[in-house]
Amino acid sequence: MLSLKGNRVRLATFDHKWVADLMEFEGPLLTLMKESTYQDYLYFWCDSSKLYNRWLVIDVTRKELERYGAGKMSLRAIANSKDLLHFVDIDEVGKARRTWEVVLDSVPQEYLPRESSFFDATLSNPDAIDILGKPAAFSLKLDGKLFLDDVHGIAHAFDELYQTVYAIEKSKKRVDRSSPELTIGSLPWKGGFSALHAFRRLGGEVPSYHEARVMAVSYGSPGSIQMELLKAVATETLAILNAIDINATNSQALSNEIGRFARDNRWKDIDASSPNLRINNDSRKFIEVNLNKYADLLGLGAYVDAIRAMSGNDLVAIKFLRSFHRKAKKFLRYRTRGQIKL
Amino acid sequence: MQFKYHSDHLKCLPCPPEGCFEPNDMVAFRFAHSSEEATAEDFEPLAKADQDRAAKAFESRPHAYCKMLGISLFASEKDARAKYRALSSQSSRWVENGFQGMAKIILKDEDGVVTNVNSCGHFTLHESKGCNLLSRVVMMLELHNA
Numbered sequence: 081m082l083s084l085k086g087n088r089v090r091l092a093t094f095d096h097k098w099v100a101d102l103m104e105f106e107g108p109l110l111t112l113m114k115e116s117t118y119q120d121y122l123y124f125w126c127d128s129s130k131l132y133n134r135w136l137v138i139d140v141t142r143k144e145l146e147r148y149g150a151g152k153m154s155l156r157a158i159a160n161s162k163d164l165l166h167f168v169d170i171d172e173v174g175k176a177r178r179t180w181e182v183v184l185d186s187v188p189q190e191y192l193p194r195e196s197s198f199f200d201a202t203l204s205n206p207d208a209i210d211i212l213g214k215p216a217a218f219s220l221k222l223d224g225k226l227f228l229d230d231v232h233g234i235a236h237a238f239d240e241l242y243q244t245v246y247a248i249e250k251s252k253k254r255v256d257r258s259s260p261e262l263t264i265g266s267l268p269w270k271g272g273f274s275a276l277h278a279f280r281r282l283g284g285e286v287p288s289y290h291e292a293r294v295m296a297v298s299y300g301s302p303g304s305i306q307m308e309l310l311k312a313v314a315t316e317t318l319a320i321l322n323a324i325d326i327n328a329t330n331s332q333a334l335s336n337e338i339g340r341f342a343r344d345n346r347w348k349d350i351d352a353s354s355p356n357l358r359i360n361n362d363s364r365k366f367i368e369v370n371l372n373k374y375a376d377l378l379g380l381g382a383y384v385d386a387i388r389a390m391s392g393n394d395l396v397a398i399k400f401l402r403s404f405h406r407k408a409k410k411f412l413r414y415r416t417r418g419q420i421k422l
Numbered sequence: 423m424q425f426k427y428h429s430d431h432l433k434c435l436p437c438p439p440e441g442c443f444e445p446n447d448m449v450a451f452r453f454a455h456s457s458e459e460a461t462a463e464d465f466e467p468l469a470k471a472d473q474d475r476a477a478k479a480f481e482s483r484p485h486a487y488c489k490m491l492g493i494s495l496f497a498s499e500k501d502a503r504a505k506y507r508a509l510s511s512q513s514s515r516w517v518e519n520g521f522q523g524m525a526k527i528i529l530k531d532e533d534g535v536v537t538n539v540n541s542c543g544h545f546t547l548h549e550s551k552g553c554n555l556l557s558r559v560v561m562m563l564e565l566h567n568a
């Protein structure tokens with residue numbers, strides 16, 4: 081590999097999470113990563129040795145991703161707009177081992193994308209087209225009396241539901257392309273397992289580019305939280321919430337029945353992440369009868385296969401539906417109180 | 423059919439993916455390091471040749487891992503050259519330093535199963551146990567200047 085003339089950087093700086101491969105040929109070549117502070121990064125593969133793969137890391141803004149996705153800005157132009165670029169050597173188990181910051185003028189030309197490095201759909205992973213979908217304006221309508229805690233609660237609950245529906249939609253598209261991936265299926269879902277981990281994992285599926293960004297908040301009667309996000313997903317989220325509201329009595333009755341059955345059959349003792357998952361016949365039959373029914377009542381009937389795929393098995397799928405149901409009810413309480421309008 | 427990477431397939435089922443079929447004297451093209459002669463190295467799947475990327479893809483991404491256990495091929499010389507041009511336009515490192523030529527091969531039914539050819543002419547072969555793609559090479563082509 082070529083030597084880099086720059087400063088070494090603390091490894092902790094590179095705690096980035098994989099979101100999607102945008103371009104690939106026999107493996108990823110351009111990958112979108114994110115960190116918890118709503119910053120997106122493009123990882124551009126540029127070299128390898130026996131020990132490491134070296135990636136050029138470019139921090140990108142929403143505007144830059146939007147222009148890149150629309151073919152109006154090349155990767156090179158994005159790189160050229162930065163004073164500093166970063167490099168990371170990743171080892172055989174996917175861990176960042178060495179990192180540098182290098183001023184643009186000192187970066188070896190071979191490591192930079194070419195001037196003609198515009199987004200090319202023929203090289204893209206099918207996920208890339210969706211990942212680069214342009215965010216748009218969306219309003220969540222507020223009403224009634226609100227305390228600061230309510231505003232936080234509404235925003236947080238909506239954000240979690242939006243992220244979850246985003247991940248489910250993504251899973252559906254993967255299933256449609258016969259390329260399903262586990263998202264929450266590798267989690268244990270037993271004992272004191274908290275569904276919080278699953279929702280965090282699903283949130284990781286959303287690039288910062290599509291996270292709900294607040295553009296304005298107006299408070300009146302009615303008021304609104306105006307956001308920029310992927311509008312189709314937000315609209316679908318509200319449609320699902322409406323379905324849950326309409327079916328509230330039946331969905332709650334079924335949720336209670338599932339809860340009782342789970343307790344009686346000690347589902348909490350089963351490691352649902354195991355590839356050799358074994359459940360008794362009664363449980364299998366119960367899930368078989370109720371999974372689709374429950375999904376229909378929650379407005380998720382069209383996503384059953386997607387939820388199954390990301391869950392890895394039907395036991396995780398039905399546990400996930402109950403967790404999602406709880407989240408949805410928490411949000412819908414604000415509607416019951418007249419604080420939001422769907 | 424028994425597959426060359428059977429034990430790895432078990433980690434990322436269903437692999438090979440559903441819908442694969444046996445290649446009945448199918449013509450295929452693959453990038454090679456030399457335009458003079460292909461070597462066994464030219465026919466190694468990425469998951470075997472590059473453990474780093476395999477590990478990266480493996481965690482919770484069985485489909486991606488399965489794909490990396492297969493051999494990337496093109497249905498026509500034109501498709502392969504178009505892909506080469508597209509990769510070259512992005513980075514000098516992505517293909518030019520590594521590939522000088524292209525092998526034309528003819529796949530037999532016993533070589534394994536292939537995925538459907540996508541809109542860019544690309545498909546993946548999942549090799550059977552005993553498959554030797556080097557023996558299927560019928561012609562070497564220059565990649566850079568054609």
